[in-house]
Amino acid sequence: MTPVLELRGITKRFPGVVANDHIDLKLEAGEVHALLGENGAGKTTLMNILYGLYSPDEGEIFVKGKPFMPKSPSDAISAGIGMVHQHFMLVPVFTVTENVMLGDEYVKRGGILDRKRAADRIRQISDQYNLFVDPDAYIKDTPVGIQQRVEIIKLLFREADILILDEPTAVLTPQEADELFKIMENLSRMGKSIIFITHKLREVLEFSDRITVIRGGKVMGSVTPAEADQNKLASMMVGRDIELDIDKKPARVGEKVLEIKDLMVADAQNHLVVKGINLEVHAGEIVGIAGVQGNGQTELVRTVTGLMHPVSGKITILGKDTTHASPQEIIELGTAHIPEDRQKDGLVLPYPITDNLILNTFYKPPFAKGGMLQEPEIAKNARELVSSFDIRTPSIETPVGTLSGGNQQKVIVAREFSRPIKFLVASQPTRGLDVGSIEYIHHRLIEKRDEGCAVLLVSTELDEIMQLSDRIGVIFGGKIIKILPAKGATKEEIGLLMAGVESESKTPDSQPVSVG
Amino acid sequence: MTEPEQKAQTPAEKLEKTPKASKPNTFTVFLEEVSRNSLTVTILAIVTGLLLGGLVAVVTTETVYEAFKFSFGYGFSEAFRVLGATYSALFTGSFGQPEVIRAAIASGDWQQINIAFSPFFESLVQSTPYIFAGLAVALGFRVGLFNIGAEGQIFVGALAAVWAGTQIHGLPAIIHAPLALLIGGLGGAIWGFIPGLLKAKTGANEVINTMMMNYIAFRLSEYLLTGVLKDPTKAHPISATVDTAAWLPRLFPTPNRFHVGFFVALLLAFLVYLLLFKTTLGFQLRTVGFNPNAARYAGMSIVKNTVIALSLSGALAGLAGANEVLGVNRNLGVAFSSGYGFDSIALALLGNSHPLGVVLASLLFGFLRNGALRMQLQAGIPIDIISIMQAAILAFIAAPGIIRTIYRLKEPKETVADPVLSTKLKEQQP
Numbered sequence: 001m002t003p004v005l006e007l008r009g010i011t012k013r014f015p016g017v018v019a020n021d022h023i024d025l026k027l028e029a030g031e032v033h034a035l036l037g038e039n040g041a042g043k044t045t046l047m048n049i050l051y052g053l054y055s056p057d058e059g060e061i062f063v064k065g066k067p068f069m070p071k072s073p074s075d076a077i078s079a080g081i082g083m084v085h086q087h088f089m090l091v092p093v094f095t096v097t098e099n100v101m102l103g104d105e106y107v108k109r110g111g112i113l114d115r116k117r118a119a120d121r122i123r124q125i126s127d128q129y130n131l132f133v134d135p136d137a138y139i140k141d142t143p144v145g146i147q148q149r150v151e152i153i154k155l156l157f158r159e160a161d162i163l164i165l166d167e168p169t170a171v172l173t174p175q176e177a178d179e180l181f182k183i184m185e186n187l188s189r190m191g192k193s194i195i196f197i198t199h200k201l202r203e204v205l206e207f208s209d210r211i212t213v214i215r216g217g218k219v220m221g222s223v224t225p226a227e228a229d230q231n232k233l234a235s236m237m238v239g240r241d242i243e244l245d246i247d248k249k250p251a252r253v254g255e256k257v258l259e260i261k262d263l264m265v266a267d268a269q270n271h272l273v274v275k276g277i278n279l280e281v282h283a284g285e286i287v288g289i290a291g292v293q294g295n296g297q298t299e300l301v302r303t304v305t306g307l308m309h310p311v312s313g314k315i316t317i318l319g320k321d322t323t324h325a326s327p328q329e330i331i332e333l334g335t336a337h338i339p340e341d342r343q344k345d346g347l348v349l350p351y352p353i354t355d356n357l358i359l360n361t362f363y364k365p366p367f368a369k370g371g372m373l374q375e376p377e378i379a380k381n382a383r384e385l386v387s388s389f390d391i392r393t394p395s396i397e398t399p400v401g402t403l404s405g406g407n408q409q410k411v412i413v414a415r416e417f418s419r420p421i422k423f424l425v426a427s428q429p430t431r432g433l434d435v436g437s438i439e440y441i442h443h444r445l446i447e448k449r450d451e452g453c454a455v456l457l458v459s460t461e462l463d464e465i466m467q468l469s470d471r472i473g474v475i476f477g478g479k480i481i482k483i484l485p486a487k488g489a490t491k492e493e494i495g496l497l498m499a500g501v502e503s504e505s506k507t508p509d510s511q512p513v514s515v516g
Numbered sequence: 517m518t519e520p521e522q523k524a525q526t527p528a529e530k531l532e533k534t535p536k537a538s539k540p541n542t543f544t545v546f547l548e549e550v551s552r553n554s555l556t557v558t559i560l561a562i563v564t565g566l567l568l569g570g571l572v573a574v575v576t577t578e579t580v581y582e583a584f585k586f587s588f589g590y591g592f593s594e595a596f597r598v599l600g601a602t603y604s605a606l607f608t609g610s611f612g613q614p615e616v617i618r619a620a621i622a623s624g625d626w627q628q629i630n631i632a633f634s635p636f637f638e639s640l641v642q643s644t645p646y647i648f649a650g651l652a653v654a655l656g657f658r659v660g661l662f663n664i665g666a667e668g669q670i671f672v673g674a675l676a677a678v679w680a681g682t683q684i685h686g687l688p689a690i691i692h693a694p695l696a697l698l699i700g701g702l703g704g705a706i707w708g709f710i711p712g713l714l715k716a717k718t719g720a721n722e723v724i725n726t727m728m729m730n731y732i733a734f735r736l737s738e739y740l741l742t743g744v745l746k747d748p749t750k751a752h753p754i755s756a757t758v759d760t761a762a763w764l765p766r767l768f769p770t771p772n773r774f775h776v777g778f779f780v781a782l783l784l785a786f787l788v789y790l791l792l793f794k795t796t797l798g799f800q801l802r803t804v805g806f807n808p809n810a811a812r813y814a815g816m817s818i819v820k821n822t823v824i825a826l827s828l829s830g831a832l833a834g835l836a837g838a839n840e841v842l843g844v845n846r847n848l849g850v851a852f853s854s855g856y857g858f859d860s861i862a863l864a865l866l867g868n869s870h871p872l873g874v875v876l877a878s879l880l881f882g883f884l885r886n887g888a889l890r891m892q893l894q895a896g897i898p899i900d901i902i903s904i905m906q907a908a909i910l911a912f913i914a915a916p917g918i919i920r921t922i923y924r925l926k927e928p929k930e931t932v933a934d935p936v937l938s939t940k941l942k943e944q945q946p
Contacts, residue, residue: 307812328815337813345813348806359803360814368796375794 002065004029004193005050005081005162010059012045019045020056021217027162032184032194034204037214038237038434039405043197046214047164051083052076063162082155083164088147092140097122099139100154125156129186145176149183163187165196169203170432173292174462174495181207199237199434201230202463215239238436248446251470254283257423257454258304263313265299272311273299275478283422286445286455288469288486290462292498296478297458298340301427304456305337306330307345317423331360333423336416340427340458342405346412349401353393354382356400357415381418389414390440406437413444424448427458442468462491462498476500557916558866560923562880565909566603572904573602573897601895609890610639610883630768635886637774641844643882645670645856647781648836650863650874651788652704652829657869658792659825660805665711665726666833667857668733669704673834674841675737676703678745678848681758681841692761697780697838704834705827707733712826716819722826730857741850754849764843777843782875784832789871791828801825833857862910881906 005027012020019042027033037043048054050061052070061068063079070076076083090099097119106114106121119135126133131149139147148168155163165184169177184194184207198204204211205225213220213236220236235241258281265274274296281287291297302308304315306327315323322330331337339345347356358367358378366377382396391410393403400408409429416424426445430438445468449455459465465472472489473480474497482497574580577598584591608614612635620632649666656663663669677700684692711725738753740746747756764775792798804811804821812818836856841848863881867873888902912919 305813326815326817327812328817331815339813344807345809348803348810350806351803355799359810362799363796371795371797373794373796373799 003027003062004064006062007046007050008060008062010046010049010056010061012042012049012054012056018217020049022059023214023217023219025212025219025222027193027195028210029193030188030191031209032188032196032207034208034211035195035197035214036199036201036204036211036233036237038199038436039432040434041214041237042217043214044166045217047083047166047195047197050076050081051164077158077160080159080161081164082158082160082162084148084151084155084166084168086167086170088151090139090147090150092138094139095135096133096137096139096142096150096153097135099150100135100157104158121157122153125153129156129183129190131183143176145172145179148172148180152183152187161192163192163194165194167197167199169198169200173460173498175499177203201233201435204233205230213237234435238434246442246446246467248468249450251285251449252452253285253470254452257281257283257318258456259314259316260304261314261316263300263303263315264311265296265303265308266311267299273478274303274310276313277475277478277480279473279480279483281423281454281456283454284449284452285470286449286457286468288465288472289456289458289475289480290465290472290494290498291460291475293460295475297427297475300475301337301340301425301456301458304330305335305425328360334421335423335425336419336421338409338412338416338424338426338429340431342408342412343401347400347408350399352397352399353386353391353403353411354378354396356411357382357385357418359415361415361419385414385418389417406433406440409433409437409441413441417444417448421448421453424453424455425458426455428460429457430459430461430464438464462494466491466494474498557919558868558913560919561912561916562909564912564919564922565905565907568908569901569905570599570602573895573901574598577897598895598897602891602897602901605891605893605895605897606884606887608887609635609894610887612636627769630772634768634772634774635890637768637772639879639883639886640778641773641775641882642886643878644778644781644843645836645840645853646859646863646878646881647778647785647875648839649833649856649860650867650878651781651785651871652832652836653860653864654867654869654871654874655788655792655832656825656829657864658805659801659821660808661715661822661825661829662723663708663726663826663829663833664723664861665707665729665733665830665857666836666860667853667855668726668730669707669830669833670837670840670853670857671733671737672707672837673700673704674837674848674852675740675745676700676834677762677838677841678755678758681762681846682745682756684762685759687761689761689763689765692759693764693842696758696762696842697764697835700838700841701831701835704837705831707834708826708828708830709823712823712830715826716822726826737848738850741848745848747847752849755847757847758842762842763846764839766843773844775843777839780835780839784835785871785875788832792871797824833860836860859906862906866910866913 003026005025007023007025010020010023011018023042023046025046035043035046045054049056050070052072052075055069055071063081068079070079070081073083091102094102097115100122101113101115101118106118108114122133122135125131126135131153133146133149133153139150142150152163168180172180181203184196188194188209196208205228208225210222210224211228211233212222213233215237216239258279260277260279263274263277264272267273277296277300279287289297289300299308303310306322306325306329309324313323314321317330317333317335320333322333343349348359355378358381361367362373367374367381379396385391386393386396389410391403391407391414393407400411403411413429424445429441429445433441442464445455445457457465457468466486466489469486471483472486472494473483474494475481476498477500481500574595580591580595580598583594612632617632620628649670652666652669653663677696680696680699684695687695707729708726711720711722711729714720714725715722741753741755745755747754764777764780766773766775768774792802800811800816800821801824803814803816804818804825808818811821837853840852845852859881863874863877866877866880867875884902884905888899891897891901892899
């Protein structure tokens with residue numbers, strides 16, 4: 001049987017980089033094909049070539065056996081290829097129908113839009129593939145998971161047979177992701193072929209028929225899930241052995257470092273978002289806070305680090321009442337903070353690495369003397385940290401904004417870990433990072449714990465929480481609804497708690513979801 | 517848990533291999549920072565602006581049209597005559613007439629030499645308030661604040677300086693002049709402090725408030741100049757002449773008005789440079805300006821730094837006013853500033869908000885303005901052509917795309933450190 005899609009020897013060069021180097025890929029009808037690779041491995045370039053956004057320097061493409069060379073996305077669409085981008089291309093103030101029609105409008109005589117006919121079609125597609133999308137809903141009122149389905153409907157509406165999904169689970173909760181995979185299964189059963197781009201190992205092993213791994217623009221191999229496991233795939237992606245399973249020594253729990261009592265925090269709109277949290281973190285342990293984004297963890301972290309102040313309650317760090325302390329006072333106590341949004345809070349992007357590494361110690365010796373910055377010392381510090389924290393950069397004067405996400409995060413970790421700390425607040429420490437950097441940061445966190453540092457870890461990645469934590473608190477609706485020892489906790493149990501379900505069941509869609 | 521093995525070389529090795537020039541001195545860093553701001557475009561923008569101004573001078577001159585009526589060739593030669601006259605008057609007005617300078621040097625008479633060179637020095641005198649005010653706005657820009665109120669701060673600075681010059685008596689010049697200058701700066705600082713405090717405490721937009729403070733300053737100056745500061749011997753609202761002890765000393769005999777204020781301005785440019793790039797305070801100010809979130813995260817106080825920044829900016833503008841009063845006019849009338857405060861926004865932009873850039877831009881504006889006087893007298897070209905030239909230069913600076921297209925310049929090269937990221941950036945482009 002001829003494959004629906006075949007790429008042969010696709011090569012694309014950019015000045016100084018070969019983004020795709022003789023890539024071969026075969027997609028069979030009804031197959032879910034995962035394209036796995038680290039950030040910058042060339043996955044997106046390849047898909048953009050297929051979608052007509054780039055033309056390759058070499059190589060051939062065949063669709064159902066016929067040669068095909070798209071010059072624009074509309075060529076790709078008419079050949080039955082559709083793509084859902086990582087960032088959705090939807091107009092928030094339009095309805096689902098209007099968004100789906102956009103660019104392919106149904107019109108009545110006189111140029112009037114035929115919304116009804118389009119809506120009927122969408123309803124029919126939605127029923128056929130069990131998508132549960134209401135054509136009349138406005139995008140701005142729809143959860144992210146549904147928005148993604150609208151993107152998929154857009155492709156089906158244009159009768160695409162080959163669907164490309166770029167990092168489809170990056171924006172979804174675990175439950176939404178599972179539903180997406182069910183939909184993908186449905187689609188493939190009905191004869192659609194799917195390529196999905198990802199760097200998440202668990203997903204590809206569970207949900208794909210075939211996995212192609214790309215590294216540095218080259219195909220490293222194509223395997224079936226049965227032939228592979230997480231460690232093997234990770235090694236193929238990164239090019240060296242990866243230790244994903246961290247075996248950590250048992251925690252040597254020491255004195256109480258953080259104590260939170262009846263904490264209530266309101267957001268900028270004066271809505272109560274943290275509704276009475278009690279929590280303790282001791283030296284030498286990692287307490288993980290699991291939860292779907294938007295359940296109060298951001299505000300909890302900002303309050304603990306002094307960036308926000310609570311409505312009521314009490315926070316004590318190392319025996320000092322810090323409820324109303326300034327960020328600087330809290331830093332001075334020996335607190336380090338890896339912020340949730342590294343580019344917004346953690347770094348000054350136009351600044352060189354040197355300056356970012358002294359962002360909260362710039363006024364102290366040896367970096368300052370008599371109010372003057374000591375450039376040789378600052379440069380020396382940067383050279384040392386760049387080498388000991390393995391920050392990949394052409395020079396210490398390079399603006400951090402031009403570094404990759406992983407290296408930006410390493411700059412933050414280097415800065416926070418290079419001063420004596422007793423308490424570490426790490427919020428989404430590996431968000432958006434590649435496997436290599438995730439491994440690195442995880443090991444560093446464990447190292448700090450073993451040195452006797454108290455660690456409060458907040459993450460929406462359940463795997464991360466389960467791997468690193470000694471105790472896990474599940475946050476839902478501004479409350480920590482349960483704290484349980486990590487040993488013996490199951491993913492299902494925590495997943496249900498994250499959805500706010502303790503005994504009674506609730507549909508995942510009814511939970512609050514915040515975008516981005 | 518072994519450290520990942522590096523294939524080629526660790527970053528540290530790479531760093532060591534990068535030939536690091538022996539510690540660059542402050543001045544080369546200073547120059548390099550300016551040149552990084554696509555200096556070519558700036559220079560071409562200036563040249564193009566000057567050309568455009570000349571063109572406007574030609575097409576607005578009656579005689580050109582009359583000559584064209586007569587014959588085409590005659591028209592062209594008249595057009596070029598006007599163009600030549602405009603530029604030569606602009607040049608001799610701002611630098612001096614070469615033949616006069618030559619004759620004066622040949623004669624060996626100091627007074628003649630002084631007169632021959634006085635256009636050049638007068639240009640420096642014109643540039644001086646620009647430097648102060650330009651630094652004020654540039655400092656604001658560097659820390660993310662738009663100080664639109666330099667004009668008002670100049671007025672308050674001038675008022676404060678004239679108060680110090682007319683109400684304090686009996687001090688020796690070595691104390692009185694610096695004191696008066698300082699009080700002028702303080703006046704401007706207060707005028708910057710108020711919107712700074714309002715912004716820091718209530719979030720009130722500094723653009724609006726500095727602008728509103730301008731009007732208060734204008735009315736305040738009218739009130740004081742018709743009241744306590746008014747010279748009782750004069751009919752119109754003008755202050756008494758400041759004590760000679762408070763004068764900024766002039767270095768040459770009249771008519772040369774060149775005074776020490778120019779050197780004070782240069783010194784301040786250097787101090788602002790040091791403050792911004794070499795001190796911990798400057799580090800905080802810039803961090804707050806670039807990314808207030810990161811500044812807060814790092815424990816810096818947004819309130820304190822905003823107030824300090826606007827006060828310093830106001831002080832610099834206040835010095836511009838004090839400098840004019842103590843160095844040039846020696847008294848203060850209503851409407852004494854010819855829009856230095858508003859031009860200063862343009863200067864900061866032209867100089868890329870860098871102290872050295874501001875100094876160069878101020879010299880350009882000072883020389884143009886001084887040359888324009890002679891251009892009007894000698895070539896009959898209205899002085900407003902200068903405003904057109906300045907506006908055109910700024911428009912070209914603000915829209916570098918125009919200059920790049922005209923001169924077929926290449927886009928500035930992006931320096932992306934990470935090859936992976938650079939592909940990523942490219943991938944995101946369409």
